[in-house]
Amino acid sequence: MINAAQENARMLASILGLAEDEAAARLEQTILVTSDAQCAGWAREISELLERTVNVTFDPAVNTQVELIVGDVQPRSNSRCLYASIDEQGASVTTQPQKRKGDAPPLFAAIAAASVAAAALAAVIDDPALPSVSLPHALDFNQLGVPMAALDRQYDLSGSVLIGAGAVAHGFVRALRHLRVLGELPIVDPKTVGGGNPNRCLYLDETDVGKNKSQALAQRAQKDFDQLRLLPFVEEYRSYAKRVGPTRTAIVTVDSRRARRSIQSELPGRVLDASTTDIQAVIVHSHKQPNPHACLACIYKHIPDEFAREQAIAEGLGVSLDMVREAFITPEAASLISRHQPGRDPQQWVGMAYDSLFKQLCGEQALRTPEGKQVLAPFAFVSMLAGALLVCEFLRSENSAASTNYWAVNPWGTPISRVRRLRGRISDCEFCSRPEVDAAALELWG
Numbered sequence: 001m002i003n004a005a006q007e008n009a010r011m012l013a014s015i016l017g018l019a020e021d022e023a024a025a026r027l028e029q030t031i032l033v034t035s036d037a038q039c040a041g042w043a044r045e046i047s048e049l050l051e052r053t054v055n056v057t058f059d060p061a062v063n064t065q066v067e068l069i070v071g072d073v074q075p076r077s078n079s080r081c082l083y084a085s086i087d088e089q090g091a092s093v094t095t096q097p098q099k100r101k102g103d104a105p106p107l108f109a110a111i112a113a114a115s116v117a118a119a120a121l122a123a124v125i126d127d128p129a130l131p132s133v134s135l136p137h138a139l140d141f142n143q144l145g146v147p148m149a150a151l152d153r154q155y156d157l158s159g160s161v162l163i164g165a166g167a168v169a170h171g172f173v174r175a176l177r178h179l180r181v182l183g184e185l186p187i188v189d190p191k192t193v194g195g196g197n198p199n200r201c202l203y204l205d206e207t208d209v210g211k212n213k214s215q216a217l218a219q220r221a222q223k224d225f226d227q228l229r230l231l232p233f234v235e236e237y238r239s240y241a242k243r244v245g246p247t248r249t250a251i252v253t254v255d256s257r258r259a260r261r262s263i264q265s266e267l268p269g270r271v272l273d274a275s276t277t278d279i280q281a282v283i284v285h286s287h288k289q290p291n292p293h294a295c296l297a298c299i300y301k302h303i304p305d306e307f308a309r310e311q312a313i314a315e316g317l318g319v320s321l322d323m324v325r326e327a328f329i330t331p332e333a334a335s336l337i338s339r340h341q342p343g344r345d346p347q348q349w350v351g352m353a354y355d356s357l358f359k360q361l362c363g364e365q366a367l368r369t370p371e372g373k374q375v376l377a378p379f380a381f382v383s384m385l386a387g388a389l390l391v392c393e394f395l396r397s398e399n400s401a402a403s404t405n406y407w408a409v410n411p412w413g414t415p416i417s418r419v420r421r422l423r424g425r426i427s428d429c430e431f432c433s434r435p436e437v438d439a440a441a442l443e444l445w446g
């Protein structure tokens with residue numbers, strides 16, 4: 001089974017055009033973290049993101065390549081230094097000591113942690129093929145578009161459903177702990193935790209591999225919430241919605257375009273969605289019904305790449321295209337796959353995502369193709385950023401601050417408010433171009 005370190009190495013190998021073992025060696029670097037007392041909590045948050053990808057130490061005796069200085073404190077090594085600091089207005093990463101000193105709202109500090117992690121990783125991996133981080137790197141919290149008063153309110157999440165319990169869901173729940181939330185939040189995911197998942201699912205470690213994803217997330221994260229109950233459901237959203245009825249707020253964190261279109265077809269009253277495109281982009285989308293603008297199926301319309309990926313997986317594993325489109329492996333599919341994999345127990349694959357098994361069995365060569373590349377998983381900081389921006393979108397929606405429905409953010413840069421867009425419907429959308437949709441939305445949610 002592929003492990004967390006291999007998952008990272010494969011991602012980096014693909015970006016840098018290296019063999020997997022060369023990429024793995026690049027990730028064997030160590031960052032020394034030094035912080036002052038005031039920034040200790042923030043430094044820990046940054047370290048938690050970094051240590052899913054490279055080595056992190058707080059011990060100056062260890063041989064390190066980069067020292068990350070968090071707050072107002074002197075370096076402890078002769079390594080190349082990066083300085084991170086934060087206050088109420090924003091956060092910065094620079095190559096020289098700097099002046100910011102203050103307390104940021106915890107949700108914003110979590111987003112800033114992802115920015116600092118990006119800069120530190122770029123410094124330690126140090127390769128021109130990696131997306132560039134230009135220093136000084138400054139994050140202005142105003143760009144997040146969240147009114148300050150929204151951070152202090154209390155929110156009842158009852159009526160919302162968190163769909164998907166993968167890395168973006170982990171980022172979402174992890175960022176959500178910084179708000180005052182109560183009620184019940186169902187977490188719906190039919191899949192099991194794959195060996196590579198702990199590289200980016202922040203609540204998980206190796207001991208969670210093989211557990212149901214929704215149960216593992218609910219169980220691990222519950223300690224962060226006194227008044228919010230996390231309720232796991234091991235099933236597809238489609239079957240959940242059939243049983244429970246229409247969802248008032250769908251918080252969408254699934255990992256495929258097809259799954260998103262399928263969720264849209266259940267006509268949730270409000271959609272809050274975040275996705276990652278390997279390590280290159282984070283996309284945030286939201287809308288409320290009745291919705292005259294782009295829906296989730298407009299944003300994630302069917303594209304040729306998607307078909308090529310499904311076909312590569314179907315051929316690689318020896319199953320039908322329809323099976324791959326079910327997204328996770330059924331007992332029937334597992335027994336088909338085992339015909340090409342003699343001596344292995346097919347039972348172990350039941351409930352896994354096709355992407356994960358494809359990565360595991362088809363390996364390096366398959367991942368070098370454009371189709372194969374699409375199954376690669378991002379680094380932890382990218383998923384965390386997507387989840388935290390999804391919490392911001394929730395706050396914007398709750399506080400009537402969202403007049404746009406689409407935001408693309410470069411995880412190696414900083415969020416830029418003016419690139420938010422209000423996207424219109426596409427005329428051939430498989431969901432909202434159907435004439436009955438608007439009437440149904442009006443009746444259900446109008």
Ligand SMILES: [Zn+2]
Binds near residue numbers: 294299433
């Ligand atoms: Zn649409």
